Amino acid sequence: MSSPSTPPKRPLTLRDVSEASGVSEMTVSRVLRNRGDVSDATRLKVTEAAKRLGYVPNKIAGALASQRVNLVAVIIPSLSNMVFPEVLTSINEVLDETPLQPVFGVTNYQPEKEESVLFEMLSWRPSGVIIAGLEHTDAARAMMRNADVPIVEIMDLDGDPIDAIVGVSQRRAGREMAEAIIAEGYRKIGFMGTNMPLDHRARKRFEGFSEALAKAGIEIADQEFYSGGSALVKGREMTATILKRSPDLDFLYYSNDMIGAGGLLYCLANGIDVPGQVGLAGFNGVELLNGLPKQLATMDAERHKIGRAAAEIIAARTLGQDAPQRVELTPRLQFGETLKRP
Amino acid sequence: MSSPSTPPKRPLTLRDVSEASGVSEMTVSRVLRNRGDVSDATRLKVTEAAKRLGYVPNKIAGALASQRVNLVAVIIPSLSNMVFPEVLTSINEVLDETPLQPVFGVTNYQPEKEESVLFEMLSWRPSGVIIAGLEHTDAARAMMRNADVPIVEIMDLDGDPIDAIVGVSQRRAGREMAEAIIAEGYRKIGFMGTNMPLDHRARKRFEGFSEALAKAGIEIADQEFYSGGSALVKGREMTATILKRSPDLDFLYYSNDMIGAGGLLYCLANGIDVPGQVGLAGFNGVELLNGLPKQLATMDAERHKIGRAAAEIIAARTLGQDAPQRVELTPRLQFGETLKRP
DNA sequence: GATAATTCTGTTAGCGCTATCATAGGCAAT
DNA sequence: ATTGCCTATGATAGCGCTAACAGAATTATC
Structure with a gap:
C-alpha cells in the first residue's frame, strides 16, 4: 500500500520537491503559489513532481515566513440553536470565493470561555475576527482592539462596537x-x-x-x-x-x-x-x-444576510478595500396566521 | 484609548516580554507554557509583564518550532442538517477538556470540495482528522494515508476505513x-x-x-x-x-x-x-x-456518541495511548406512536 | 570546605517556508 | 560590441518560537 514513488514517512518538504524536480526550493515555492515568473517547462516539472510525491505544503512555515494567514476566526455562542449554523453557512459561502478560511469557535454563552477561545484563535494570527454579540470581557475587548485585524461583531446592534458591526437591533x-x-x-x-x-x-x-x-x-x-x-x-x-x-x-x-x-x-x-x-x-x-x-x-432575524455581510467586510478589508463600519439590517415582521390583521 | 502601557502597533513578540521583564526569551517561553522549572519570582515578573503588555503568543512560530499543532480537522458535508452541528457539539465537548482545538470544514456533499478542504486543512499539519463518511476521492484517501496522523471516519460503517472508524451501519x-x-x-x-x-x-x-x-x-x-x-x-x-x-x-x-x-x-x-x-x-x-x-x-443515529467517540480516539492517540480502531454503535428503534406494536 | 546534586536561566541552532536581492541568460536597440 | 531591459532562477536571511544543551546559582552531602 505505497504511493507510486516511495512511501513518505518523514513529512515531505519543499526540499524534497526541489530535489525531485531539479530546481531550487524557491522556484518550487513560486510554482506552488503561482507567484512570479516561471517558465512553462519548469512549472510542469515541478507540479508533476509535487503531485507524484503527494506533497502538501506546510502553511505553518509559509505563514510564519510571509506574515500572512488566511484564516478568519468566527466565534459563536452555540451550535445547538440553528441560528448559528445558518450564520456559519453563509459566512462559509462568501469566504469560499476568497482565499480565506473560516475557523469556528464555540463559547457556550460563557464570557470566560469566549475570552479563552478568542485568545487561542488570535494566537494563530487570523486575518479577521467575526464574533457574535457586543458583550465581552474587558480582556477580550482589549485583545481585539490590539489585534490590528478587522473585527466584525454580529447579530446585535445595541451597544458600542469595537470595530465593524452587522446585525439587527x-x-x-x-x-x-x-x-x-x-x-x-x-x-x-x-x-x-x-x-x-x-x-x-x-x-x-x-x-x-x-x-x-x-x-x-x-x-x-x-x-x-x-x-x-x-x-x-x-x-x-x-x-x-x-x-x-x-x-x-x-x-x-x-x-x-x-x-x-x-x-x-x-x-x-x-x-x-x-x-x-x-x-x-x-x-x-x-x-x-x-x-x-x-x-x-x-x-x-436576517441571519443569512448577517453572515454574508460580515464575511464580505472581512474579505474587503483583507484586500485593503474599504468596507462599511456598520450594517443595519431590519427584521421583517411576518404576520403569518397567528397575529390577526385589521 | 490606549492600554496602560504603550499602544502596540507592531505585534508583540517574546522579545518584548523578555525585555519588559528582564529575563531571556527562553525563560519567558517556559513561563508562558508552564514547562520546565522557573522560580516563582521570575514567573511572576514574566506573567505580569505579559499581561501588562497584552502579549498574545504566536502559535504559528511555536508550532513550527515544536512540530506540534493542537488542531483537529473536522470535515462534514453540511451545517444545514442539524445532525452535523450536533456531532460538532459533542466533538467540541470532548476536546474542550484537552489542549486540542477543532477546526471545521464543510464540503457541501461535493467530493472535490472535500478534497480541497482536506488539502487546506492538512497543510496546517493538524494532530488528527475527523471526517464524515467513507467515500472520498482517491487523492483524498492518499493524502489521509500519507498524513501520518490519526484519521477517524464517522457516521457510516459500511465500507473500508482508512484508519479508525466510528458510526452506525x-x-x-x-x-x-x-x-x-x-x-x-x-x-x-x-x-x-x-x-x-x-x-x-x-x-x-x-x-x-x-x-x-x-x-x-x-x-x-x-x-x-x-x-x-x-x-x-x-x-x-x-x-x-x-x-x-x-x-x-x-x-x-x-x-x-x-x-x-x-x-x-x-x-x-x-x-x-x-x-x-x-x-x-x-x-x-x-x-x-x-x-x-x-x-x-x-x-x-447516536450522533452524540459518535462525536464523543471520535474525539476521544483522536485525544487518546495524540497522547500516544491506544484507542479502538472501530466503534460500532447500534441505533435504537423507537416505535413512537406511528408504528403500531403487536 | 570541597564535591556533587539540584535548581534555575541562558545560548545556539534550527523548524519549513517566503521576501528580497542578486545573477544568468536572452534579445532588441543603439 | 555595448548597453539596456527583460525573464527566469538561485542564494541568503530571516519570520517567532522551542529543543537541546550549556552554564550559573543554589543547595545538599560528606
Whole structure:
C-alpha cells in the first residue's frame, strides 16, 4: 500500500520537491503559489513532481515566513440553536470565493470561555475576527482592539462596537413586535423565553418589548422561562402552564420560534382558537415554521444576510478595500396566521 | 484609548516580554507554557509583564518550532442538517477538556470540495482528522494515508476505513426498520427521501431497507424524492402527492425525521388514521420530534456518541495511548406512536 | 570546605517556508 | 560590441518560537 514513488514517512518538504524536480526550493515555492515568473517547462516539472510525491505544503512555515494567514476566526455562542449554523453557512459561502478560511469557535454563552477561545484563535494570527454579540470581557475587548485585524461583531446592534458591526437591533425588534400586537388589539400579553441571563440578544428583545408595551400603558400580564431540553416540548409545556395560571391572556409572545411552534401545536391540539382567542408570535423566521399547520407570526432575524455581510467586510478589508463600519439590517415582521390583521 | 502601557502597533513578540521583564526569551517561553522549572519570582515578573503588555503568543512560530499543532480537522458535508452541528457539539465537548482545538470544514456533499478542504486543512499539519463518511476521492484517501496522523471516519460503517472508524451501519439501520415494519403487518410501503446521490448514508439506508423488504418478498410500492427547500414543507407535499397517487399505501418510510414530521402533520391535518390506516417512520431521532402531537417512529443515529467517540480516539492517540480502531454503535428503534406494536 | 546534586536561566541552532536581492541568460536597440 | 531591459532562477536571511544543551546559582552531602 505505497504511493507510486516511495512511501513518505518523514513529512515531505519543499526540499524534497526541489530535489525531485531539479530546481531550487524557491522556484518550487513560486510554482506552488503561482507567484512570479516561471517558465512553462519548469512549472510542469515541478507540479508533476509535487503531485507524484503527494506533497502538501506546510502553511505553518509559509505563514510564519510571509506574515500572512488566511484564516478568519468566527466565534459563536452555540451550535445547538440553528441560528448559528445558518450564520456559519453563509459566512462559509462568501469566504469560499476568497482565499480565506473560516475557523469556528464555540463559547457556550460563557464570557470566560469566549475570552479563552478568542485568545487561542488570535494566537494563530487570523486575518479577521467575526464574533457574535457586543458583550465581552474587558480582556477580550482589549485583545481585539490590539489585534490590528478587522473585527466584525454580529447579530446585535445595541451597544458600542469595537470595530465593524452587522446585525439587527434586537431592542427595536422587540419593540416593533409589541407595537404590532397592540395595534391588533391584544391587551393581556404573556411572555415566554429562555432563562439565559447571558443571552443578551434575547434579553434586549424582551426589554424592547416590555418598553413598547409600557409606552402604551400595558404591562406583561404573565411570564414563563425555561432552560434546557427540547424547545418544542418546552413550548408546549410552558404554554399549558401559563394558560392554566392566566386563562385571560389573549396573546403569547415567545422569545424564539421553536418554543413558539410548541405553543402553537399545543393550542391547536387543545382547540384554542388562534388567533381569535389567543394570538401568538415568535422570533427568528426559522424555515421549520413553513411546515406547521398554521404560519406562526415571527420576525426574520436576517441571519443569512448577517453572515454574508460580515464575511464580505472581512474579505474587503483583507484586500485593503474599504468596507462599511456598520450594517443595519431590519427584521421583517411576518404576520403569518397567528397575529390577526385589521 | 490606549492600554496602560504603550499602544502596540507592531505585534508583540517574546522579545518584548523578555525585555519588559528582564529575563531571556527562553525563560519567558517556559513561563508562558508552564514547562520546565522557573522560580516563582521570575514567573511572576514574566506573567505580569505579559499581561501588562497584552502579549498574545504566536502559535504559528511555536508550532513550527515544536512540530506540534493542537488542531483537529473536522470535515462534514453540511451545517444545514442539524445532525452535523450536533456531532460538532459533542466533538467540541470532548476536546474542550484537552489542549486540542477543532477546526471545521464543510464540503457541501461535493467530493472535490472535500478534497480541497482536506488539502487546506492538512497543510496546517493538524494532530488528527475527523471526517464524515467513507467515500472520498482517491487523492483524498492518499493524502489521509500519507498524513501520518490519526484519521477517524464517522457516521457510516459500511465500507473500508482508512484508519479508525466510528458510526452506525446505515444499511443495517434501513434493514432493521424494514423488518420492524413488516413484523407489524404493513405490506404496501412507500419511501420518501432526498434526491442526493452524494448522500451515501441515506443511500445505504435505502439499500438496506429495500433489501430487507425484498427478502420478505415485498417491493417498494411507490417513492418520492425531493431536493432543497424546507424539509418539513417537502414532507407534507410529498406525502400528499404519494398518497394521492397510491392511496392503498399502508406505510410511509421517510429518509429523515424532518420530512417524516411533515408527513405526520399532513396526515393528522387530513384525518388520516396513524398508525391504523397508514404507519410512519423516519430516521435520526431529532429532538424536535418529542414536541410533535404524536411521537414519530424513528431510529436514533447516536450522533452524540459518535462525536464523543471520535474525539476521544483522536485525544487518546495524540497522547500516544491506544484507542479502538472501530466503534460500532447500534441505533435504537423507537416505535413512537406511528408504528403500531403487536 | 570541597564535591556533587539540584535548581534555575541562558545560548545556539534550527523548524519549513517566503521576501528580497542578486545573477544568468536572452534579445532588441543603439 | 555595448548597453539596456527583460525573464527566469538561485542564494541568503530571516519570520517567532522551542529543543537541546550549556552554564550559573543554589543547595545538599560528606
